Structure formats: structure tokens, C-alpha cells
Amino acid sequence: MSISSRFAVGIHILSLLEINKDQVNTSEWIASSVNTNPVVIRKITGYLKNAGLVHVRPGIAGACLARDIKEISLLDVYKAVNVVQENELFGVHEQPNPACLVGKNIQQAIEPLFASAQLALEKALENVTIADVVSDIIKRDQSGMVENKKPGDL
Amino acid sequence: MSISSRFAVGIHILSLLEINKDQVNTSEWIASSVNTNPVVIRKITGYLKNAGLVHVRPGIAGACLARDIKEISLLDVYKAVNVVQENELFGVHEQPNPACLVGKNIQQAIEPLFASAQLALEKALENVTIADVVSDIIKRDQSGMVENKKPGDL
DNA sequence: TTACATGTAATAATATAAGTTACAGGTTGC
DNA sequence: GCAACCTGTAACTTATATTATTACATGTAA
Numbered sequence: 001m002s003i004s005s006r007f008a009v010g011i012h013i014l015s016l017l018e019i020n021k022d023q024v025n026t027s028e029w030i031a032s033s034v035n036t037n038p039v040v041i042r043k044i045t046g047y048l049k050n051a052g053l054v055h056v057r058p059g060i061a062g063a064c065l066a067r068d069i070k071e072i073s074l075l076d077v078y079k080a081v082n083v084v085q086e087n088e089l090f091g092v093h094e095q096p097n098p099a100c101l102v103g104k105n106i107q108q109a110i111e112p113l114f115a116s117a118q119l120a121l122e123k124a125l126e127n128v129t130i131a132d133v134v135s136d137i138i139k140r141d142q143s144g145m146v147e148n149k150k151p152g153d154l
Numbered sequence: 155m156s157i158s159s160r161f162a163v164g165i166h167i168l169s170l171l172e173i174n175k176d177q178v179n180t181s182e183w184i185a186s187s188v189n190t191n192p193v194v195i196r197k198i199t200g201y202l203k204n205a206g207l208v209h210v211r212p213g214i215a216g217a218c219l220a221r222d223i224k225e226i227s228l229l230d231v232y233k234a235v236n237v238v239q240e241n242e243l244f245g246v247h248e249q250p251n252p253a254c255l256v257g258k259n260i261q262q263a264i265e266p267l268f269a270s271a272q273l274a275l276e277k278a279l280e281n282v283t284i285a286d287v288v289s290d291i292i293k294r295d296q297s298g299m300v301e302n303k304k305p306g307d308l
Numbered sequence: 309t310t311a312c313a314t315g316t317a318a319t320a321a322t323a324t325a326a327g328t329t330a331c332a333g334g335t336t337g338c
Numbered sequence: 339g340c341a342a343c344c345t346g347t348a349a350c351t352t353a354t355a356t357t358a359t360t361a362c363a364t365g366t367a368a
Contacts, residue, residue, distance in 0.1 A: 001355060002242050004155060005326085008268075012260050026344070035247065058344075058345045059334030060344070061336095091156035094189070101292075102173055104295065106291060109294060113287070120274040120277065132267075133264065137260060140262055141255055155325085159357085191358050196315065211314075211366090212315060214366060247326095309368105315363085316362090316363085321358080323356080326354105327352080332347080332348095333345085333346080334346095336341105337340100337341090
């Protein structure tokens, strides 16, 4: 089981809005880049809007960034798209037997451990910004073009 | 969306096997502590057995630990119960448009970022053992008992 | 051989993800 | 105003995973 691809798509959308900032980025256009349905894009763009990451309005074509991409961390996106509820990355079994020493105390024992693991994950996401992703995309594309220009390479 | 509670249940089972090591821990008995069906326990116990964490045999009642609990990290359990496939904690959208600069490079750009976040999570789980959980359970229970002995406390 | 445990297949109920259709409501240009 | 086009959203479908449950085959021991 994986964390919903809404997270990856959210990163995709924000990167696209930056790289394509001179164009009008409609949900249909974004969807053709992500390779999905425009409604899926509008839904995720709605999440990003609620988090204050993009500007988008009914009736007006196109979304655009609401913040400098250096100020948008992957954690911002992760939280925006609601792929994991607050402190619920790890599921726990409900109502273990309180008559058992283990059942009575297991939840309180593992809660802080799970929380700290989740925090470690979030810290890692906090250290990366959309600007990092965008510059990596551009870098990869340039090196890819160089490779293509050299016959025999691969 | 949460990571399957199989992980939490796996920790519960191993802790119970330690605390209750003088008894015969049948799947039915464990199930009554976890508050679930014995078949669920047998399935998870099977995962733990495949990972070399417990001993359990067909026809013979009860499971027992195969390793010192100081040598069983939460990461061992996490991997044993197959809640997340290798390097697939984060889902990604399939087949983004290769004709688009972003679509063409987004996956390779985010893959290492996701991998490093996942690694941070796993490192956190690696630093905690079942021994830590067991001693915490015992500690919590003792302090709980003290509280119960003082009327008026709460 | 009886009693009982584990292993496992099959099924059902529930939840979530992701795609799709349909349409309401907002905006712009003619 | 109205036609064209966009976003927002509800409703539905399909697919997949989880958890619980029943049923039964297989293994062990008194």
C-alpha cells in the first residue's frame, strides 16, 4: 500500500506552473501533462488553493503559483493534498483487550514511536522545495538532450 | 490513508510473546489480547515467522520468539509484515506525458527525494526495539497501578 | 483416533483511490 | 444578453487493500 499519488501529482502541478508560467495553465492542459482527467487536476488544484499555494478562480482559465517556489516545501504539498491525516501515518488496531497487560498499554507505548518516525519523514520532506524539483527537472532535461546529441551514447 | 495496522499488531504480538513467555501463546489467546480474529493473528504470525522473528509450527500450540527482543527493531517488524513494498511508500502517477518537459522528467526527479524521505522513516524505526516497547509497557502499567492506589488521583 | 492447533483458501464488508460523466456557476468577448 | 469556455463539485464506476469471518486441510500428541 502506498501514499496516494495525489502527492506526486501535486508536485507535478506546481512544477508545471513554474516552468510554464508564461502560458495559461488550464486543468485540461495540466491533465495532458500528468496524463489523467482534468477533474482530477481540478480536485488537487483545489487542495493546493486551500493551502494557499496556488491562485485559481471559477470561470477564469488557468492556475498560477501563489508563492515563490523556494518557499514551497514538499511537506507543504504533502499536507495540502491530504494524503495522510494528522498523526495517522501508521494505523493502529482499535480496542485491544484492557484486561491484558499488553493490550492495556500497547497503544500509548507505540504512539510516540510512530509519531517520531512520522516526524522524521516530514522533516525530510521539509528540507526539499519545489525550486529544487524544478531545477532538477531542467538539469535532467538538458543532460538528456546532450545524450541524444551524441550518437552511440546509452 | 494509513499504513496497515498489521504493523502495530505485529509489535503487539511480539511484545506479548515476551511478556507472556512462560505461557503457551495460541493464536486464539493472542487474538483475545489484540481483540481480533485468530486467523488474522495466524496470518501475521506467518509473516513474522518468514522473517525469522518467531517460531511457530503446524499442529503445535503456541508461538514463541526466535530472537532476543533487543535484536528486533521496529523496522524488522515493519518489513516483516509487508505493509509497504520496497521503495513504494509514496505512490506516483503512471505515464506522465513524455512530450512535456515536466512529464518527461518528473518521475526521475522525485524518486530520490521520496526514497530519502522513506529512508528517514525507516531509520527512525530502526532505532527502536521490541525491548524498548516491552519495558515501556511494563513501566506504564506500574505507574498506572500506583495511580490507582492513590484515591483522588487522576 | 480423538481433540486441538496451525495454515490457508474463499468470501464478505468496508474504505480509499482514481477515472469519468454531468452539470451548476462564474467570466469574458461579441 | 448570450454564446463559449472555464472552474467547482456531486455522483457514479472500477479497482484495490484491509479486516473479519467461515470452512477445511494438515500436523501433533495424549
